[in-house]
Amino acid sequence: MPEANGSREIGGWPISAFTTCCTRLQDASDRFYLTWMRTVLIAGAGIAGPTLAFWLKAAGFEPTLVERAPGLRSGGYVIDFWGLGYDIAERMGLIAEINRVGYHVQELRIVDDAGRRRAGFGTRVFSELTDGRFVTLPRSELSRLLFERVKGRAETVFGDEIVALAEEGDGVRVQLKHAGERRFDCVIGADGLHSAVRRLAFGPQPQFETYLGYVVAACEVAGFRPRDEDVYVMYGQPGRMIGRFTLRDDRTLLLFVLVADRAAVPTTLDRQKAMLQAAYGAGKWDCPKILSELERTDELYFDSVSQIRMPGWSRGRVALVGDAAFCVSLLAGQGSALAMISAYVLAGELAAAESDHARAFARYEARLRGYISAKQRGAERFAGAFAPKTRAGLAFRNLVIRTFAVPGLAKLAIGREIADALPLPDYHWPLLARPAA
Numbered sequence: 001m002p003e004a005n006g007s008r009e010i011g012g013w014p015i016s017a018f019t020t021c022c023t024r025l026q027d028a029s030d031r032f033y034l035t036w037m038r039t040v041l042i043a044g045a046g047i048a049g050p051t052l053a054f055w056l057k058a059a060g061f062e063p064t065l066v067e068r069a070p071g072l073r074s075g076g077y078v079i080d081f082w083g084l085g086y087d088i089a090e091r092m093g094l095i096a097e098i099n100r101v102g103y104h105v106q107e108l109r110i111v112d113d114a115g116r117r118r119a120g121f122g123t124r125v126f127s128e129l130t131d132g133r134f135v136t137l138p139r140s141e142l143s144r145l146l147f148e149r150v151k152g153r154a155e156t157v158f159g160d161e162i163v164a165l166a167e168e169g170d171g172v173r174v175q176l177k178h179a180g181e182r183r184f185d186c187v188i189g190a191d192g193l194h195s196a197v198r199r200l201a202f203g204p205q206p207q208f209e210t211y212l213g214y215v216v217a218a219c220e221v222a223g224f225r226p227r228d229e230d231v232y233v234m235y236g237q238p239g240r241m242i243g244r245f246t247l248r249d250d251r252t253l254l255l256f257v258l259v260a261d262r263a264a265v266p267t268t269l270d271r272q273k274a275m276l277q278a279a280y281g282a283g284k285w286d287c288p289k290i291l292s293e294l295e296r297t298d299e300l301y302f303d304s305v306s307q308i309r310m311p312g313w314s315r316g317r318v319a320l321v322g323d324a325a326f327c328v329s330l331l332a333g334q335g336s337a338l339a340m341i342s343a344y345v346l347a348g349e350l351a352a353a354e355s356d357h358a359r360a361f362a363r364y365e366a367r368l369r370g371y372i373s374a375k376q377r378g379a380e381r382f383a384g385a386f387a388p389k390t391r392a393g394l395a396f397r398n399l400v401i402r403t404f405a406v407p408g409l410a411k412l413a414i415g416r417e418i419a420d421a422l423p424l425p426d427y428h429w430p431l432l433a434r435p436a437a
């Protein structure tokens, strides 16, 4: 190495200058690291949770997912998926897989006691309104695909849950039921309609829940006959609706919706089955067969149809996304997409605000509140049409649906609900993981 004025050089530069330069670079990188590599605990690995973990990773955060179930939930019900949720899934590289596991429903058919078609419409209108970007798939499949994009890249704890939260100084001390105490910079509740994070940080659920007057149940069964490929078949009686949808691998999804008092919503499997048996026992069409399948199942999704309306979605270093923050209910037909949108926007705002979580939470809410409120109002308006309480109401609902066969009318009726009046913001994602080719 050449010597100059008694000091050593690298590439013509004195070694001392080189070392100073390296130290400064290291300091800058440490500052960058401290500012950006922030730890975020996400409760819930459903739809919003893995989406949030993916985009936080893309921005350089260290997310940890804690999921109460021992593994990803399977079965359940199918969801329609389109709009901005579809766009986000595309940005995550998931569209080909989503369309592969999904279904392209051709018809929604309402039948009478004898199974004759009474009303319905071809669902091509959804496809037309969304440029073909509309697919129906099991919620559990969407959850699995989203989770696979973060599997092995974000710490995940299954079979555990947050039982206590305490904000202190520049972080949140969290007590996990099994794993004990941990500390994170922020905690996000993505734990659904009955969010524990919401209860712990904001207060009991009844403060925020608006019950829409229905309970919903769903299960998957094997070997059911008949099978109507790509048709959603529904049968209604006053205050009750029962439907079936043919799945691959000889499986069928059964869906039940009925009017019920909030206080009467049962919590044990036996009582839930008994409630459904009582409600549909006198039903005609496929009801007897469906009820005997129901008796055999021990995996029944059963819940109230409710919305969550909160004055704010964050408190200190704790925030909520998806159903935990603003459940719109199944009546909106878009809750999964909204869960993904909220996760994407929250991650983007956290990244844009660097270490200022308060600014990020405020901007997240400012961007989405009006949009979500409109979706909630739309779902509430639709509530009466879902399972009309009287025979006259049923007949009127069927009449309205029949008019959807008139060219242009369906577009006029549902176009506004289908359109997403929110531009998806673009954020900077320095570590965006491209899917494997």
Ligand SMILES: Cc1cc2nc3c(=O)[nH]c(=O)nc-3n(C[C@H](O)[C@H](O)[C@H](O)COP(=O)(O)OP(=O)(O)OC[C@H]3O[C@@H](n4cnc5c(N)ncnc54)[C@H](O)[C@@H]3O)c2cc1C
Binding pocket: 043, 044, 045, 046, 047, 048, 049, 066, 067, 068, 069, 073, 077, 078, 079, 080, 081, 139, 160, 161, 162, 190, 191, 192, 193, 194, 195, 196, 197, 216, 218, 321, 322, 323, 324, 328, 329, 330, 333, 334, 335, 336, 337, 338, 339
């Ligand atoms: C019958 C029915 C039909 C629907 N149809 C559609 C549709 O057509 N289109 C659509 O887009 N949406 C639909 N939805 C709504 C959609 O399923 C939800 O809006 C969406 O799943 C919300 O996602 P999420 O991640 O916020 O909550 P969830 O999907 O509920 O996930 C929450 C996760 O948190 C976990 N969890 C719960 N408590 C805790 C805890 N204490 N600690 C840790 N983890 C916890 C749960 O196990 C779960 O994995 C429908 C809903 C129902 C019930």
